[in-house]
Amino acid sequence: MSEYLLILVGTVFVNNIVMVKILGLCPFMGVSRKLETALGMGAATTFVLTLGSGASYLIQHYLLGPELAYLTTLSFIVVIAGIVQFTEMAIKKTSPDLYQVLGIYLPLITTNCAVLGIPLLNVQAKHDFMESLLFGFGGAVGFTLVMVLFAGIRERLEGADVPVIFKGTAIAMVTAGLMSLSFMGFSGLVK
Amino acid sequence: MISALWVMIGISLLLGAVLGYSSIKFKVEGNPLVEKIDAVLPQTQCGQCGYPGCKPYAEAIAKGEIGINKCPPGGEEGIQKLADLLGVEFQPFGEGAAPKGKAVAFIDEQTCIGCTLCIQACPVDAIAGAAKQMHTIIASECTGCELCLPPCPVDCITMESIGENITNWKWRHPVIIPIKVAA
Amino acid sequence: MRTLFAFHGGVHPPTHKDESTRTPIAQTPLPSKLVIPLSQHVGNRAVPIVQVGERVLKGQKIGRPEGKLSSAVHASTSGTVSAIDMQLVAHHSGLPDLCVTLIPDGKDEWIAHGGVDTKQTSHSELRHLLRKAGVVGLGGAVFPSDLKTDAHHHKIKTLVINGAECEPYITCDDMLMRERATDILRGAGILRELLHAEEVLIGIEDNKPEAIAAMQLAVGQDKHDKMEVLSVPTMYPSGGAKQLIRILTGIEVAAGVRSTEMGVQCFNVATAYTVWRALAHGEPLLSRIVTVTGNVSDAQNFDVLIGTPLDELVALAGSKPDTDRHIMGGPMMGVDLPAGTVGITKATNCIIESSPKLFPPQPPALPCIRCTRCTDVCPAELQPQDLYWFAKANNFGKTQEFHLFDCIECGACAYVCPSNIPLVQYYRYAKSEIHERERDKKAADLARERHEYRQLRIERDKQEKAEKLAQKEREAAAKAAQAAATPDDTQQRLIEEALARAKAQAAVAHPQNTETLTPGQSAEIAAIEARRAKIREMAADAGADDEPPKSH
């Protein structure tokens, strides 16, 4: 039980996928201008990642095995792409606004390096099914967490007297850097 | 090699089946976005965007056929609202498309010959009158679209800008000296 | 002893009330002219009913109320109307508004007038009299009093009479209570009758002991039952209606809610006084008490005719030469007047002559450091720093999320702000921008509706035309066919022809062009018809029943 907890804490905070591993920066910068959007993106990514981690474990373990290891990346991409397609259709139906706002970033979850990265890290770390699922879920929760926090800061910065050349993405990059700096405080907490 | 092929084919078939099913399950009828865009547009029905009215422009935006900066009556704020709604970047107005001040049409009743051409042009039925009768603008309904100007054969319609008065007066954004004035 | 309640926040600015309470209320001499604005109240501007050059008598109505939410305006003295035009008025905008200019003839000749026995008169009649007398709230909100005396079937428990007068410098209510307590209480008695209120609570800040004593004495003398004069702690803005209601009854009236819904109604002491004068003596609202203070040699209170030019009034108090601006109202919520020519209105409770020495200009504003001193003093329990942040960035949606419209613009936040940010101006800016957007939105909705209807109409016309055309063609074809048929049965042919004509006529008389419409189109038509019916209904109602009061 406690190792599951450690995996969760570790992926959400200590080895945060965005702030520490610096994966998935594309949606992190792209759809964090508004709190609701960030939350929507986080939720979509969480869905894809959790499902993707589980599915890719099953594929890796039961389908590919050691002899077909060279198919790992390929098959993972296919599975993730399928799940993303499914998510896209579901969101388009249930929340057209969110669909419009997420725009290109929704299909781009497919190429979100965090989404591919986590299943690959799972393989590398030889996680079992439950661990893979938790690792994926934790990573996605960590992603959502920093997305939402970041969006909060960006919303506040809208009113700030930021120098013209730093307005928009530039100051967001600086903020992401300083957030990453802060997350270094967690280093060493969980091995 | 053969097993690899089988594996990939298997995965593809499975995913194909799931996606095929969900594409039926999650089928979306129409585009609910058009209503949302239309609600943001100022409804002057002026056609300055190149579309015959606000709704067609909204449909075009929803399809992604045209930019969001084609509506001068909506002002920059209108663009900003569209940008927020659609999650795209703000686009400034193109050359010569800058918004004008608010105005209403005014018919010089001395000159009007009662030809009803302007009545037919008005998109919101804000001109009252009949053939051979002098026409007049219902100022409270006029959107200031200027569509009645070109058809008038005697050029008796002018645009009167709405000045500031005690009822539409607004408080100004306070000017903070150290922020606004460069050192 | 009644327990009082506290409201959140509040500030203690220096009161400066002693300067203007040393001498009794003075009567002003007739001014050289009167500039009487036709819009001195909340609601629609009164419509002028006199002509230029007409002689009017004191108390004669010169402006007729327009619509439900409006009030009458009267000639403050006898004289000649010299102009009805746009004049600068006491308004934040500094823009002109329609005024009647009156040159007094010095006779001060009253129009025939007289009071009624309030016990014998019906309530609706009394309300009508108040409307006719132009009685509006004199605490500053100038809301027509006749509307406020109608509880709209709500059970009113408490009538609050507001004598708190929390703004610095202002002492007009203080002096009125000291000198005319009996009439105030009689007015309060009538208001209580009108509202069927159980009890009357009169709240007076404890820095006015003379007024409290005078009011208490008057309560005892007239043997008013269930009427209590309560001393409330001095704390700005305890004189805000909502704050005073909170202090006296513990009830919090939210923004956008009428206090009558919660069983309370609140009137200013001067309004109560005016109600008495209007009903018992038949005197319309022609004058009010105005404090003239600040940069003057003799600060005091005057009984001033409505319309008296500001310059002539302040000269009576000895305005000093270094005066650079005139403030109407108190230093916390007052209006910076655009010129010395503006006339005193029903809302003018105080004129502060201001000099750079008295009110030094604020040092330049720094950015907000979110120190939350404003939050600590906000009587509406808002987050002024957030409101400011979003108002500054023109993020009006967020300002509304942070309850911008609960702000009463009391100025306590700006008073304590260490960065000297003109916070209230930001809120006013945001509010007026939002109001404009709402106006625009309404206009857009109207335009959309009209445009859609027009589209539909054009479509319908087209179809009607097509139908007619088709009908004609059919008829022609039928005739041709009949001509070809045997011409023997003349009678039968005639009958048939007549039948066909009747059918055709029926079709023309009832152009059932809607038959060919798709279900979607007919649904739309039904919706539009319903809207039209609703609009007609609304239009019919508009004359009789205006929007209910928003605040108060």
Place this chain on the structure above:
Amino acid sequence: MLSSPFIAQPSSVSQIMLRVLLALIPGIALYVWYFGPAILVSITLASITALATEAVMLKLRSRPIKPFISDNTALLTAWLLALSIPPLAPWWLVVVGTAFAIAVSKHLYGGLGSNPFNPAMIGYAVLIISFPVHMTHWLTPHALGGVELSFVEQLNYIFNGVLPSHLTLDAITMATALDTLKTQLHLGLSVSDIRDMPIYGRLAGKGSEMVAIGFAIGGLYLIFTRIISWHLPVAYLAALFATAGVFHLVDPQHYVTPLFHWFSGAAMIGAFFILTDPVTSPTTAKGKIIFAVGAGILTYLIRVFGGFPDGMAFATLLMNICVPLIDAYTQPKVFGKKGAGK
């Protein structure tokens, strides 16, 4: 037309910040008393750098320099940063940290009032990550009878990196009380053994505990003059105490007393001077408590289980990130709307 109100209470940002600076004086005085005057050098150095950076940034942003440079906030950032860096640190360390704090974490965001992160703590975090070794050479208090450098010798070391020939750096510096504790625990010693070491006093590290008391006194002054609200320091110290207390009760030989945590490291100066920075802390009372409790717990976790000698700075920064959200979700009900939902 002017907008009301026309009167205002005489108060200003620079006055408030000046009071905060004054409140730091007791702590600094005790610092000098126990560790010598080297700290004054780094404070001066940081102040000059801060003001210069501020002026340059204001100029670059074409904002008026005078009202902003005299608001004392840059000075406060400089002092707080200088107090969290070892006094004998080389001059460039102070300069780099301060300049980064002012230029990047303050002015890129629009200067006063706009920065989401506490500038001083950003400066500290940058330094401890970039120059970890320089950040661990703390002065040995006089009371431990270590070798003492004269003021000139200290200056010579700060600016030229030259020590008197008979001395090594290790002879005059040591790790902090927290750092030593962590190292010794790793080596397998128990808390009671470690606490018997000469560098520890009654509460925490000798000397540093007194400095912490000095800051606490200054902080109390700020609370009583209502410059800061009590929520932040009280909630922070309570959370730190509670977390430390729980661990201490479970295993007193592995986890030191809560009081030790209060009086060591940056806990006191953090509670009263760093967390209370109004710009980077929440504005609602509830939000302040959540913020401070979070910071207290994080401080403890990073101190005890993390890789850095002290957790205060990172805890502050991590909670700074959460401030906009905390504010958004702790909006109090407004007048008249308390009973009925929203």
